[in-house]
Amino acid sequence: MDGALNCATASDTGPAPPSTAWACTKDNVTNLIWSLQSGSGDWTTYGQTTLPTQHNSATRCGFNTGWRLPTRRELLSIVDSSTFNPAIDANYFPGTQSSYYWTNDTFALLSNNAWIVVFAFGDTFANSDIKSNIYYVRLVRSAE
Numbered sequence: 001m002d003g004a005l006n007c008a009t010a011s012d013t014g015p016a017p018p019s020t021a022w023a024c025t026k027d028n029v030t031n032l033i034w035s036l037q038s039g040s041g042d043w044t045t046y047g048q049t050t051l052p053t054q055h056n057s058a059t060r061c062g063f064n065t066g067w068r069l070p071t072r073r074e075l076l077s078i079v080d081s082s083t084f085n086p087a088i089d090a091n092y093f094p095g096t097q098s099s100y101y102w103t104n105d106t107f108a109l110l111s112n113n114a115w116i117v118v119f120a121f122g123d124t125f126a127n128s129d130i131k132s133n134i135y136y137v138r139l140v141r142s143a144e
Contacts (some may be wrong), residue, residue, distance in 0.1 A: 024061035025092045035139040042130035043114050047102045051137050065084050066141035069104035072115040079122035087122035100135035
């Protein structure tokens with residue numbers, strides 16, 4: 001949770017609230033593994049290249065390949081519509097911001113835009129989300 005790429009022990013996650021002893025959460029329904037580290041950056045450089053490259057060049061949660069931006073459907077799968085600010089189960093996804101998170105899906109009508117999920121209420125948008133905007137990024141990978 002402190003931003004370190006390799007969280008092999010509880011001490012690697014640091015004392016920053018909320019303090020956890022894990023760096024990833026596995027969704028047993030979708031069989032996806034979510035990185036709890038979430039940074040912010042633009043879609044084209046940080047989200048698409050920089051953060052996945054960092055995760056794939058280090059071992060994170062036992063994996064050093066396959067980290068990527070989620071699709072809109074994947075990111076919406078972790079929205080918890082019974083709560084808001086953020087609209088997510090904070091027990092499994094601590095530190096999630098009530099903000100915009102990039103998906104890997106380009107908006108068909110405007111190729112310079114990409115879909116986002118807003119974790120304040122769990123909504124999804126794309127019409128004004130130009131890929132150079134700075135939003136949060138949460139990486140995912142298949143458990144297989």
